[in-house]
Amino acid sequence: xxxxxxxxxxxxxxxxxxxxxxxxxxxxxxxxxxxxxxxxxxxxxxxxxxxxxxxxxxxxxxxxxxxxxxxxxxxxxxxxxxxxxxxxxxxxxxxxxxxxxxxxxxxxxxxxxxxxxxxxxxxxxxxxxxxxxxxxxxxxxxxxxxxxxxxxxxxxxxxxxxxxxxxxxxxxxxxxxxxxxxxxxxxxxxxxxxxxxxxxxxxxxxxxxxxxxxxxxxxxxxxxxxxxxxxxxxxxxxxxx
Amino acid sequence: xxxxxxxxxxxxxxxxxxxxxxxxxxxxxxxxxxxxxxxxxxxxxxxxxxxxxxxxxxxxxxxxxxxxxxxxxxxxxxxxxxxxxxxxxxxxxxxxxxxxxxxxxxxxxxxxxxxxxxxxxxxxxxxxxxxxxxxxxxxxxxxxxxxxxxxxxxxxxxxxxxxxxxxxxxxxxxxxxxxxxxxxxxxxxxxxxxxxxxxxxxxxxxxxxxxxxxxxxxxxxxxxxxxxxxxxxxxxxxxxx
DNA sequence: CTTTACATTTTTGAATCCAATAACCTATAT
DNA sequence: ATATAGGTTATTGGATTCAAAAATGTAAAG
Numbered sequence: 001x002x003x004x005x006x007x008x009x010x011x012x013x014x015x016x017x018x019x020x021x022x023x024x025x026x027x028x029x030x031x032x033x034x035x036x037x038x039x040x041x042x043x044x045x046x047x048x049x050x051x052x053x054x055x056x057x058x059x060x061x062x063x064x065x066x067x068x069x070x071x072x073x074x075x076x077x078x079x080x081x082x083x084x085x086x087x088x089x090x091x092x093x094x095x096x097x098x099x100x101x102x103x104x105x106x107x108x109x110x111x112x113x114x115x116x117x118x119x120x121x122x123x124x125x126x127x128x129x130x131x132x133x134x135x136x137x138x139x140x141x142x143x144x145x146x147x148x149x150x151x152x153x154x155x156x157x158x159x160x161x162x163x164x165x166x167x168x169x170x171x172x173x174x175x176x177x178x179x180x181x182x183x184x185x186x187x188x189x190x191x192x193x194x195x196x197x198x199x200x201x202x203x204x205x206x207x208x209x210x211x212x213x214x215x216x217x218x219x220x221x222x223x224x225x226x227x228x229x230x231x232x233x234x235x236x237x238x239x240x241x
Numbered sequence: 242x243x244x245x246x247x248x249x250x251x252x253x254x255x256x257x258x259x260x261x262x263x264x265x266x267x268x269x270x271x272x273x274x275x276x277x278x279x280x281x282x283x284x285x286x287x288x289x290x291x292x293x294x295x296x297x298x299x300x301x302x303x304x305x306x307x308x309x310x311x312x313x314x315x316x317x318x319x320x321x322x323x324x325x326x327x328x329x330x331x332x333x334x335x336x337x338x339x340x341x342x343x344x345x346x347x348x349x350x351x352x353x354x355x356x357x358x359x360x361x362x363x364x365x366x367x368x369x370x371x372x373x374x375x376x377x378x379x380x381x382x383x384x385x386x387x388x389x390x391x392x393x394x395x396x397x398x399x400x401x402x403x404x405x406x407x408x409x410x411x412x413x414x415x416x417x418x419x420x421x422x423x424x425x426x427x428x429x430x431x432x433x434x435x436x437x438x439x440x441x442x443x444x445x446x447x448x449x450x451x452x453x454x455x456x457x458x459x460x461x462x463x464x465x466x467x468x469x470x471x472x473x474x475x476x477x478x479x480x481x482x
Numbered sequence: 483c484t485t486t487a488c489a490t491t492t493t494t495g496a497a498t499c500c501a502a503t504a505a506c507c508t509a510t511a512t
Numbered sequence: 513a514t515a516t517a518g519g520t521t522a523t524t525g526g527a528t529t530c531a532a533a534a535a536t537g538t539a540a541a542g
Binding site for chain 2: 001002044045048049052053054058062073076077079080083084087146147148149151152155156159
């Protein structure tokens with residue numbers, strides 16, 4: 001896969017993710033080729049790969065549109081991620097933490113604690129916690145010793161909003177966001193405790209539940225109901241290499 | 242995707258699965274195009290898709306070889322499948338069985354019982370049980386109400402031998418095969434019992450353990466150590482549409 | 483008004499050619 | 513013997529063209 005080929009895939013992914021290509025929108029090789037300033041050939045390759053990746057759906061006998069994903073599909077994918085991340089935590093508890101893994105996780109916890117230590121948060125804090133959250137999750141997944149789990153999580157993460165990479169920030173409900181995120185931070189503590197104590201089943205259950213922190217907890221804590229202007233979706237997935 | 246395009250992908254998959262294209266073998270567009278009697282274009286598409294599917298690995302800066310898969314990778318994938326199939330069983334127990342799902346599962350059980358009722362089995366019986374096993378598993382997965390689970394299982398199944406679709410038959414150890422398969426059939430009964438009694442956690446645990454029936458149980462029961470001529474690998478996956 | 487048939491347009495798929503790049507080989511210098 | 517440089521070959525990637533197939537539009541019939 002050449003540089004240009006990869007750039008085309010990345011660009012199309014980005015356009016899908018940031019809404020330049022809207023859900024349900026019909027994609028035509030020729031217009032995309034014009035838009036990206038290349039011939040149809042790399043577009044055709046990219047469309048097939050993105051379709052296989054799950055970002056596109058076929059239209060009629062041939063051709064693609066940006067895949068429309070229902071709320072139910074997102075929830076289903078979040079559940080699958082919970083189960084897989086739970087498995088990763090269990091495996092890590094079983095094999096035990098190296099010094100360096102332990103340090104990384106501990107650092108996430110400490111920085112999370114510090115973030116919440118003043119009793120309130122702003123948008124920047126949400127983003128910071130989001131990064132810590134990603135590091136915490138990825139450290140567990142990357143060190144659990146089972147590459148098939150990581151693959152399965154990555155493939156499942158192609159459902160937008162199901163992954164740990166997405167956050168929504170509702171600036172009109174920061175007090176409730178504070179509550180939600182401090183709870184999630186405590187969950188991290190509990191997972192860590194289970195890990196260092198080699199409690200695989202406990203780690204699995206905790207981590208499985210923790211997958212609900214983004215969507216379900218947002219609902220439960222009444223986050224994300226602010227007007228359009230106060231809700232920001234940040235996406236850092238799918239556009240990475 | 243045209244008929245020819247799909248045929249090319251299927252053919253290449255088949256050749257990978259049945260060993261015509263050996264693990265580690267370098268694949269060249271031109272020679273494959275000649276071999277399949279098409280131009281390079283559909284081969285190029287197919288290679289990229291099969292690579293994304295996990296069947297091929299990249300070689301150097303470009304080009305592909307048939308992916309070499311270690312025993313550990315297979316084991317890891319079996320574990321992931323166990324966790325995902327366990328999840329499917331739990332979900333099905335939670336939503337409950339329709340009449341028709343119940344009938345299908347019961348039928349598998351009855352036919353399994355009948356198969357083992359004479360106290361010994363032959364190769365044909367192994368194949369028959371294999372089909373029943375597949376139907377049992379697929380019925381649970383297809384009716385668990387979470388499409389993301391099914392997707393994750395299908396994607397994980399691209400690791401050869403990790404899926405429920407593969408069986409090995411060691412004709413030199415049919416008494417031990419009998420033992421292994423009757424045990425697996427009892428496991429089916431227990432899963433069914435958990436399902437109809439809405440016992441989600443039980444169903445999940447049973448189904449998770451059951452994923453080990455093919456590989457680990459074969460080891461434990463000393464199956465598959467016969468000489469080359471007495472071990473047949475049957476594959477019904479990856480060549481289906 | 484609906485359905486069917488036919489013609490036209492649009493879009494994708496395949497083939498072919500050319501370009502780019504990586505891999506390999508050989509010769510030379512250290 | 514090893515490393516480097518240069519040349520050649522092999523292979524993939526992109527562009528273009530032509531073909532095939534699907535989608536769309538229009539007219540006619542019921």
